[in-house]
Amino acid sequence: MKTGTLKQILLITDGCSNKGEDPSMVATLIQQQGVTVNVIGVLEDDQSENPVGLEEVEEIALAGGGVSQIVYKQALSQTVQTVTRQAMTQTLQGVVNKELKHILGDNQTIDALPPEQRGEVMEVVEDLSETSNIEVLVLVDTSASMQNKLPTVKEALIDLSVSMNARIGKNRFSIYTFPGKRNAINKVIDWSEKLDKVSSVFPKLTSGGITPTGPALKEAMHQFSKTGLLRSLKRDDESNLEEFGS
Numbered sequence: 235m236k237t238g239t240l241k242q243i244l245l246i247t248d249g250c251s252n253k254g255e256d257p258s259m260v261a262t263l264i265q266q267q268g269v270t271v272n273v274i275g276v277l278e279d280d281q282s283e284n285p286v287g288l289e290e291v292e293e294i295a296l297a298g299g300g301v302s303q304i305v306y307k308q309a310l311s312q313t314v315q316t317v318t319r320q321a322m323t324q325t326l327q328g329v330v331n332k333e334l335k336h337i338l339g340d341n342q343t344i345d346a347l348p349p350e351q352r353g354e355v356m357e358v359v360e361d362l363s364e365t366s367n368i369e370v371l372v373l374v375d376t377s378a379s380m381q382n383k384l385p386t387v388k389e390a391l392i393d394l395s396v397s398m399n400a401r402i403g404k405n406r407f408s409i410y411t412f413p414g415k416r417n418a419i420n421k422v423i424d425w426s427e428k429l430d431k432v433s434s435v436f437p438k439l440t441s442g443g444i445t446p447t448g449p450a451l452k453e454a455m456h457q458f459s460k461t462g463l464l465r466s467l468k469r470d471d472e473s474n475l476e477e478f479g480s
Contacts, residue, residue: 239367240325241269242300243454246310246387247375247447248276250290251314254418255448264455271298271451272321274313276383277306288401294447307383313395313417317361318370322333326347326366327328367404370394373419373454376411377445388432395429408457412450419453 243264244467251257261271275291288304295302301320305313347355374380374387398405406425409432414420423431 239369240322242318242319242321242370242374243269243271243298243377243451244370245271245273245294245373245447245451246276246314247273247289247445248380248383249289249377249445250446251445253413253444253446253449255452257423257447257451258293258297258378260451260455261294261384265297265299266450267455267458269298269455269458270300270317270321270325272294272300272317273298273302274310275302275304276310276380276387277304290447294451307386310386311393314390314394318398322363322366322368323359326362329362334380341449349450354387356394364401365403366400367406368398369425369458370404371457372407372409373450374409374411374422375445375447377413378443378471391429391432399428410454411449412453412458413444413446417453418446418449 247431269297275288294301410419410424
């Protein structure tokens with residue numbers, strides 16, 4: 235089965251957007267282009283309740299066809315890996331469900347299969363999770379309230395790189411922060427197979443007061459377009475291949 239390259243935006247933030255477009259609407263547009271939007275909301279370790287601002291975390295991920303998780307910063311590293319892999323599995327299940335409907339009819343999905351067949355299909359999904367190529371654009375909120383969380387974010391991204399590069403499939407990562415000084419986002423690391431460079435870059439990051447999540451997501455989507463990824467998605471769609479990439 236040809237699944238192509240799985241494409242994700244991983245948004246790491248701790249509060250609601252307060253400038254620009256509705257991030258959920260932007261996430262919907264991104265999902266329509268074949269890119270999944272996953273969101274991790276980071277809490278302070280001494281917070282007992284989720285701030286109101288993190289309510290949009292789930293809304294953005296839902297609109298973007300992805301996975302959301304709210305986590306205390308001390309558990310961020312494991313959460314970043316888990317969310318990335320959960321999103322891969324969810325995307326691949328969608329691909330397999332489309333294939334099943336094409337072969338067996340509109341009412342067939344993985345969940346509708348008998349237990350034995352369902353287990354066999356899930357083995358295929360697990361295998362594809364290890365062998366499919368993946369591209370992850372990490373979008374980090376560096377607004378003022380995120381400043382003391384950035385060292386933890388740095389460690390989490392290094393761990394993500396190590397974990398994902400243990401897979402058989404190829405990985406490509408890029409890191410952007412927002413708000414940028416002149417644009418909605420700021421490029422930290424261009425597309426690369428590893429995130430080890432993040433150690434030297436993150437201490438240089440500065441934080442600002444506003445949180446333009448919607449504009450940042452829009453600009454993040456354009457970074458895929460600049461590498462020709464959305465053009466290849468369009469070609470795949472025209473060839474009746476899966477919408478998740480080439």
